[in-house]
Amino acid sequence: MIPLNLVLENNHSKYYLNIADAIRKAIEQGLVTPCELLPSARKLAEQLQVNRHTIMAAYRELIAQGWVESKLRKGYRVTKNLPIIQASHKKHSSSHETVSHNWQIIKKNNTAQKKSASQYKFNFAGGNPDISLFPFNDFRSSMNTALNRPAIKDLNYGDNAGYPPFIKEVSTYLRRVRSINDKEIIVVNGTQEALYILSQVLLTKGDKVAVESLGYRPAWNTFENTGAELIGIKQTNQGIDVDHLESILKIHSIKLLYLTPLHQYPTTTTLPVSERMKIYRLAQQYNFAIIEDDYDHEFHYDTQPLAPIAANDPAGLVIYISSFSKLMFPAVRLGIMAVDKSLASHLINYRTLINHKTNILMQDAVARWMKEGAFERHLRKVTRVYQKRRECMVHMLNEFKNQGMNIHFNTPPGGMALWVDVGFNAEKIALKAQQQDIYILAENAFHLSARNNLNKYLRLGFSGQSEEKIEQGLIKLKRIMLSL
Ligand SMILES: Cc1ncc(COP(=O)(O)O)c(C=O)c1O
Numbered sequence: 001m002i003p004l005n006l007v008l009e010n011n012h013s014k015y016y017l018n019i020a021d022a023i024r025k026a027i028e029q030g031l032v033t034p035c036e037l038l039p040s041a042r043k044l045a046e047q048l049q050v051n052r053h054t055i056m057a058a059y060r061e062l063i064a065q066g067w068v069e070s071k072l073r074k075g076y077r078v079t080k081n082l083p084i085i086q087a088s089h090k091k092h093s094s095s096h097e098t099v100s101h102n103w104q105i106i107k108k109n110n111t112a113q114k115k116s117a118s119q120y121k122f123n124f125a126g127g128n129p130d131i132s133l134f135p136f137n138d139f140r141s142s143m144n145t146a147l148n149r150p151a152i153k154d155l156n157y158g159d160n161a162g163y164p165p166f167i168k169e170v171s172t173y174l175r176r177v178r179s180i181n182d183k184e185i186i187v188v189n190g191t192q193e194a195l196y197i198l199s200q201v202l203l204t205k206g207d208k209v210a211v212e213s214l215g216y217r218p219a220w221n222t223f224e225n226t227g228a229e230l231i232g233i234k235q236t237n238q239g240i241d242v243d244h245l246e247s248i249l250k251i252h253s254i255k256l257l258y259l260t261p262l263h264q265y266p267t268t269t270t271l272p273v274s275e276r277m278k279i280y281r282l283a284q285q286y287n288f289a290i291i292e293d294d295y296d297h298e299f300h301y302d303t304q305p306l307a308p309i310a311a312n313d314p315a316g317l318v319i320y321i322s323s324f325s326k327l328m329f330p331a332v333r334l335g336i337m338a339v340d341k342s343l344a345s346h347l348i349n350y351r352t353l354i355n356h357k358t359n360i361l362m363q364d365a366v367a368r369w370m371k372e373g374a375f376e377r378h379l380r381k382v383t384r385v386y387q388k389r390r391e392c393m394v395h396m397l398n399e400f401k402n403q404g405m406n407i408h409f410n411t412p413p414g415g416m417a418l419w420v421d422v423g424f425n426a427e428k429i430a431l432k433a434q435q436q437d438i439y440i441l442a443e444n445a446f447h448l449s450a451r452n453n454l455n456k457y458l459r460l461g462f463s464g465q466s467e468e469k470i471e472q473g474l475i476k477l478k479r480i481m482l483s484l
Pocket of ligand 1: 127192193216260265293295322323324325330334335
């Protein structure tokens with residue numbers, strides 16, 4: 001039985017009445033609710049260091065007043081139908097109204113939670129992994145080993161870069177699979193934390209951050225929260241328009257460029273090597289840093305994915321961030337920043353302001369899981385499944401085209417979504433779809449400036465649901481499109 005915290009006052013000469021008052025106040029304040037069991041007379045006597053009969057007298061008093069009910073051998077409970085609590089569950093429900101505190105919110109933000117894509121019957125979210133494919137059994141054995149042989153010294157406070165064996169596994173993986181070497185790795189609770197830390201350490205009010213004009217709003221919100229100003233760079237069908245970036249650099253002093261070069265978010269195009277090299281040269285010439293968000297590197301189907309910009313970074317100006325949210329599942333809250341040595345300690349020290357430590361137990365388990373090859377087995381499996389889902393979606397959409405529907409798209413070599421030109425009414429289609437339990441976003445959700453909304457693109461994610469669901473959902477979507 002959880003003890004009940006009572007505040008005793010000395011209003012009566014009889015001690016049991018003071019105890020009865022304190023229990024009544026706890027009930028009035030909602031600390032115990034109707035029907036909830038109260039501490040036994042023996043337990044409360046021990047807690048208050050009084051005789052059990054004193055407590056029983058207090059309970060008798062409360063029974064007489066109607067606050068408490070007693071049942072033989074079942075103990076004392078708060079009365080079932082207490083009107084005072086049913087009327088309002090405010091902390092102070094007595095005669096005077098409580099005036100709530102007038103908070104002065106210094107840092108407002110617009111990150112309110114909406115219904116999540118996975119709660120819809122058909123989920124065409126652009127970046128949802130299919131968590132039902134995750135090999136929980138394989139992972140359980142790594143988790144068990146982490147618990148059987150706990151890394152005692154690392155479970156305590158101290159070193160805040162991450163769990164060294166996990167960092168070692170990630171470094172090897174980044175070096176072998178993504179050609180990234182010579183960077184310091186810092187473990188974060190997902191890349192959103194990385195973006196927050198980077199913003200706080202590198203940006204101040206009035207700084208300018210260049211971003212893709214169609215892009216990833218959670219990153220933008222974080223930059224803007226520092227008072228920085230976002231400048232949208234136009235996009236071509238290959239990613240950002242480097243000529244436009246250069247013209248902006250001639251006018252403004254840009255501190256950071258945030259990019260998703262491998263599978264541009266949300267259009268999924270891949271930025272060619274030539275454009276990456278031009279951007280890198282501009283970064284050196286105009287002295288800005290690049291945040292490269294490589295959020296779904298492995299999900300590339302037709303060829304090997306291009307090596308990140310961070311793989312060839314002699315000036316150390318690329319901040320590489322990557323996440324386990326899609327490789328495993330979002331709630332694992334694991335991500336990494338790979339940064340130049342000159343920056344690493346600043347980021348780690350700043351993180352200590354937010355959090356003394358990351359989740360070492362989870363990193364221990366994931367490190368073991370990676371070391372024994374299960375991570376790569378899982379990636380091979382889901383990449384094959386996602387590739388088939390992409391083919392299924394492409395096939396369905398081509399069928400629609402053959403039936404005379406006016407839709408256009410390029411099959412992206414990777415990523416988790418298609419960017420589909422439906423001609424017009426994209427926003428209405430997405431809205432109607434959501435009303436019919438189909439989660440889809442239209443291009444308006446991704447524009448930095450609403451003025452650029454052509455209202456003709458839908459982002460159709462293919463990774464988060466089975467081929468059967470993709471087919472059923474697309475047939476429903478076709479009906480919606482034809483009805484407008
Ligand atoms: C562009 C982009 N970056 C990063 C992430 C991953 O964020 P996190 O690691 O905080 O879950 C996502 C996930 O949707 C994303 O779309």
